Amino acid sequence: MPSSDPLPPKENAIFRKILKCYEMKQYKNGLKLSKQILTNPKYTEHGETLAMKGLTLNCLGRKEEAYDHVRRGLRNDLRSHVCWHVYGLLQRSDKKYDEAIKCYRNALKWEKDNIQILRDLSLLQIQMGDLEGYRETRHQLFKLRPSQHASWIGFAMSYHLLNDFEMANSILETFRTSQSVESFDYKHSEFLLYQNQVIQESGDLDKAFKHLEEHQGQILDKIAVKETMGKISLKLKYFDKTVSIFMDLIRRNPDNSEYFKLYLEARQITDAESIINFYNEMSKEYPSSLCVKRLPLDVATGNVFEELITEYLKRNLRKGVPPLFVNIRSLYRDSQKVATIEKLTLEFVANLNSTGHFTKDDSSNGIPQEPASALLWTYYYLAQHYDYLKNTVKALEYVNLAIEHTPTLIELFVIKGKIYKHAGDVEEAYKWLDEAQSLDTADRYINSKCAKYMLRANKIKEAEEMCAKFTRDGVSAMENLNEMQCMWFQTESAMAYQRMNQLGEALKKCHEIERHFSEIIEDQFDFHTYCVRKMTLRSYVDLLRLETRLRDHPFYFKAAKCAIEVYIKLFDEPLKESSTAEEANLENLSPAELKKMRNKQRKAKKKAEVESAQAAKAEKKKEQYNKSKQQQNQDNGDPEAPLLDELIPEKLERTEDPLGKAIEFLKPLQLLSKNLIETHLMTFEVYSRKNKILIMLKALKKAYAIDPESAALHKCLIKFTKLLEQTLKDADEIMKQVLLHEITNELPILQKKPVEINEDFLSRHKHRADALIAAAEIYYDQSDDNQSKAIDLLKSAFKLGDMSLEHALLAYNLLFVEGKLGELNQEVKLEFKKLFNDKYPFVPCFKLESL
Structure with a gap:
């Protein structure tokens, strides 16, 4: 469609050159050509030229100018698909995908059959998970370009992702039969395996098996064919075929334990004697196989x-x-x-x-x-x-x-460190790992293991120095590890900072991990076209499914849990504003003390100046590095990525809305980690501070469905019953009805009084250490008179066999750190110290001399 504001032939030819320069990444030439059009008084406000100039400026990193030119161009020509498309590209470069989709849809109003806009739109839709919109766009592209392979594949995949397997297979089959392939290459082989995957997911296993039998000569990945045929035939109970398939696979690889297990399942051998005899026969045929010697030990x-x-x-x-x-x-x-x-x-x-x-x-x-x-x-x-x-x-x-x-054997020192770690002495554990690392400083595994043990012992600086042996020169180890998305180091650092009460630093690490997950999702953008072009379709579908559950990863859960706990602590105990000057009572000081104090102040001032100079030097080096990286991006022609806010620990720990920040980390867990009871208990803790009674009740219901006998859940139930009593007094009639209906039908345990709930829980779990510890805390919380009862419960916990180190540390914190059982006399303290020390003598804080 011609432009709504057309240029004369001479200027139009220049404009086409601008487009060519953009495609060829010749941005400076593009700016010169734009200037030729815009300096002409007749076309100083030509919308499409302004938009293209803005797009070129964006590629050179001049973002503010870019937005200014594109917006001016759009205002001057609102009916131009070019202006809307360019504005969408700018939004996309800033990762504002929702806004970019709106721009592309506006562009399609003025040119509905533009292939490039439709392709860009489909990429954003699949990235954002808009599968319905993706199907419509791929259908449009299919109608416009039915001769292209990508049109067929994208159209079929849009139905596959929406679980319309019959339609997806119909499109794939039509495409396959329309192809005249004489020599079967890798791409065609992958296409057939993908088609078979679609048939399998539709549930028609018989059809999938026949499809593989018919086309196995055209598929180059012979192992994948045999494995898939074997698993399908086993499900269909074609035992004779399955036996021959898996025996052939065993001959190919006698060290794959899965083949042996599936072979035995196909042979329907279940008794131990027959299984052992089978492995004895196999060991004669394959004497070097490890599987045939290890697997019979299980039965x-x-x-x-x-x-x-x-x-x-x-x-x-x-x-x-x-x-x-x-x-x-x-x-x-x-x-x-x-x-x-x-x-x-x-x-x-x-x-x-x-x-x-x-x-x-x-x-x-x-x-x-x-x-x-x-x-x-x-x-x-x-x-x-x-x-x-x-x-x-x-x-x-x-x-x-x-x-x-x-x-001189390194493994021995590693195991010795591990023994001390399991015994609870993290200091001694890290020393032995340090010894192991000193025996082979070129071993990255031992280096990383040692750094991890150092972090567990709260030796963050030492751990950074340890990792610096393998990081890039010229950049601090912590920065380089962040660049490499080394999340095991960052999660351990976050928890170490949390233990040391350096809450800002802990939050910084948690936010860095959260950004890594965002980057991983954004990095998948490039694969949407690559995978379809290379025909790696099965892997691509796996990638798309991974994208939807990415934050279910243990690294994210650990970081989110740490961040939520820190934000809750910041809400409960807000940081005080630091005083600008120390007040000293100079009049009461003797001359000697006054001189000593002034010397101390001078030394502190000098130290602060040195640290300030070092910080300025580091900041300068970081700025130079960022500039060089930005220049590299410009040279590569990549649009400048949006600048993220710098993570400053002092700013993070002084947030105005700690609970709001905690909820940001909590939401992905509620969506993806809803099978973990910790998710719902954290939800309860956050919303209890916002006094959201219905959300708290919902969290308790979900937690109760996962593990009704959890000690942590028990404490939350007691806390809720106390809050419920007051809420029912103050709430309106509708709220009362909702609460009473939910409690009666879903959690009838909440109809009891806190004392009754605690007694019932204790009677059911007298032989569980964690239950006794939780009950002891609740007893004292109900009344100070119950201190002796609470102490007796803790003592009885030490007589149980399941009193793990984790439980012992929980009881120790309850007694000596948090003081949740009140003030203890010296005799009781000594008695508990002896109990702790007898149970776990290697834990430093349990030793009698630490009292």
Whole structure:
């Protein structure tokens, strides 16, 4: 369609050159050509030229000028699809996708069949998850360009994503039959596998199996074909076909445990004896396969298990396989198997020390002595074994024996650090990891592991220095780790800052992680065209589905939980404004004290000046780096990304609306992590401070549905019943009816009084340490007279077998840190210290001398 404000032929030719310069990223030439048109008095306000000049300026990083020119152009020519399209491109470069979609729709009003605008619109719709709109746009593109592959694929995928599998397969089948492909290439192969995926998801497995049988000669990924055919035939109970398929796959890869399990399922072998016999036969055929030796251990019992595990342990200890314990840790669910493994390994140690063989039979049968390293790896295994069983003393005994045997093996120091970590001594744990790292400073894994242990011990500066050995020169390690989206480091840093009560720094790390997830979603934008062009359609569908549940990742949950807890604390205990000057009572100071104070002030002033100079230097270096990065983006022709607000810890911790910020982190959890009880308990805590009684009740209902016997939920229920009593007095009639209806039908437990709820909970869970700790806190909260009752409950918790280190630390904080059971006399403090120390003697704060 011609422009609503056309240019004469000469100027129109220049305008076309401007478009060409933009496409070729020759932005400076584009600006010169724009100037030629706009300097002509007749066309100084020509809308489309102004818009293109603005788009070019945006690519050069001059954003304010760009918006000014594009808006002027749009005002001068509101019926120009070019102006609206350019305005949409500007909004898209600022990640304002909703606004960009509106601009594209306005552009299509004036030129509804513009291919480029429709393509840009479809990209934004799929990025924003507007699947209905995406289908309409792809349909329009399909009608305009029915000869292009991308039109068919995009149109079919729009139906697939909306779960209209029949229509999607119909389009794909029509496209397939219209193609005259003589030599089948990778793209056609991927197309057929994608079509088969659509058929499978429709539920017609028989049709999917026949489709694979018919086209398997055209598919290049033979392994994918066989695996898919095997799984489909198993679901369809075509057992004869399944057996042959998975036996063929086992011949290809006898170290894939999944193949063996599916083969046995197809053979319908379920009894342990037959399974073990099968693996014995396979071990003769594939003697080097690890699977055929490991998998029978899961089903074997009694003497058969002892025989198999003896050979398995001997083989791996002889070879010195470090992950042996991890490999068989799943067997520890069975206490009898644990006892057998312990008995065997202890016998190995005794025999290796006395005869150099694993067993006495080996010695009498004339088998050569085991290598000296066999004893070392047996010590190493036993250290992990006892650590898993929470026998710290025994674990340390065996790891020390191993270190005496070979003091240069890094794995031993790593395990020793892990033992101390599990025992609760994070300081000692990090020291042993530091020792391990010093033995091999070029090992990035040990470096990262050591840094993680340092963060657990709140050694943030040391952890940063440790990571600096592997980060880019010229940039601080913390900045570089943020650039690389190293989220394990940032989550651990956030929690370390939270423990140290440096709330601003903790929030900074949480916000950095949140930005990483936003960047990951934005980075997927480039793949919408790439995947369709390269025909990697199955991976593309997986990517789109990942995008919808991305914030369900554990890294986001940890960061969000930390941020919510910090914001709640800031709401409960707002930071006080720092005083501008210290008031000192100079009159009461002696001359010597006055001199001492002035010296101290001078030193502090000098130190502040040095720190200020260093900060200015760092800021200058950062500014230079940002400029170079911006210049690099300009050289690459990328539109300047929107500048994000700098995350300043002092500003973050002094937010005016901490609960509003907490809700920002909470919303993705409510949407994606609704199966976790912590999500609903955090929702309750946030909205209890906003006094939103109905949202609190909704959160309690969801939490109760997940785990009605949770100790944390129990405390929330008590808190809600107290608030409910007052609310029912003050609320209007409609609110009362709603609350009473919900409580009667959904949570009848709330009809009881807090004392009754606590007593009932305690009677049901007398043998749970976390329940006793929660009940003790509630007892004291109900009345100070109940302190003795609360203390007795805590004492009884220590007699239980499930009193974990986490529970012990919870009880310690209750008594000595938060003081939620009131003031304790010295005798009670000493008694509890002894209880804590007897249960977990390696935890520093539990030691008697720390009282």
